[in-house]
Amino acid sequence: MKVSAETKLFLSASEKVGFDKEHRKKIKFNISKYDDAVSEGIKLYRNIELAKDRAGHIKYKVVNELDQYLIEFEDKFLKNGGKIIWARDANEAVKEIIKLINNKNAKTVVKSKSMTTEEIELNEALEKNGVDVVETDLGEFIVQQAGQKPYHIVTPAMHLSKEDVASLYHEKFQTEENLSPEELTSYTRDLLRNKFINADIGISGANFLLTDIGGIAVTENEGNAFLSMSFPKIHIAIAGIEKIIPGIKDLDLFWPLLATHGTGQHLTVYNSIITGPKKNGEKDGPEEMYLVLIDNGRTQLLSKERQRQALTCIRCGACLNACPVYKNIGGHTYNTTYSGPIGAVITPHLKDFKTYKHLSFASSLCGKCTTVCPVKIPLHELLLVNRNDAVKNGYVPFSEKQSMKWATRGLKSRKLTNIISGKTKNKFAGMFASKSWGNRRTFPKIADKSFNELWKEKKD
């Protein structure tokens, strides 16, 4: 099997970014601030392991009974006056959303942060259809202005320093050079306020779908999601089908876990529960509410007995911040919506396994991702399961298959291993192994003498 273009792209980008000192400096600085905040934040718990066990158990139960939960949720949500659009894939979701926007003759959209909308590339599709769409989360707004994709699932502009942002604003909006973070925020707030007032439609994601009350829960720090959901006359929420939890009572477990592991806060600043459009007599809220529930490869992941546990992810981003690979190569290198360890586990299933399986090999398997995960997904083990699937399906290069075949044959036989001289072994290692070892490391030299000879010498 040939190495895919996506793999080559990943390897060349890793090589470039991994040695970009400026990039490393910014990421190191931002992740160290995150680490400090999280170690303070989790002091909230008397028994953090118990909370993680409970959360993981609840989510895993729901994932295993997803069909029943979704039916119940739909029933309640419809009774609340909302409408549901089921989408099998990104195309279907985008088509339905555009149809809805056109039917309403809407021209302007305010959007709050949502990785699911990134996954279906909604902004690009809306812009192509002449819709003015603006991201209202500060980090998302910054990367949108920079013409980039989010760098991280929680902190989209983590790779930019305050100086980078000031110079971006200067270029884009002709603001004064070197504005402070406060001035930049204030400028953005003024600009967005107008957008909120004039928007036809508000689009949001959903952190959790609450089965018992048929509502969505959204958590954020800036109040922009709250405004996106309540100011415009129409609210469209978009969520993956795995976002479901049993009910409103579970939020006392999930909201603090998400906040402590996502940003180190005990609780994020604004937490909203939306149960459909505004009711008779209510002053605030949209007149219509739609929820687009997306599969887009999730049922494919669900069909995998081991890897389905990754559907319990609550998108806190902790595994990205903990990962030594992510910290070196950064979020954009993955060239996928979900990066880092969780991205490496789920992307091959959400997209095309053959094309994206290389991501599961981009790990040191140190297990730090598993340790920090608030729902205890055994990420490093699932990476190994993906690797195993890749090998079983024959998705590895011919040279690798051959070298593994010969290495297995040789290593299984002491006689064969001893017969081959050290010189020949080194020659084979040079041919097959040293390339993947990388040109910055020297492949260890195999001893000239056999193991038996060395053993004998040591004993004598």
Ligand code: SF4
């Ligand atoms: S896998 Fe775990 S640590 Fe990573 S984003 Fe999901 S919940 Fe957070």
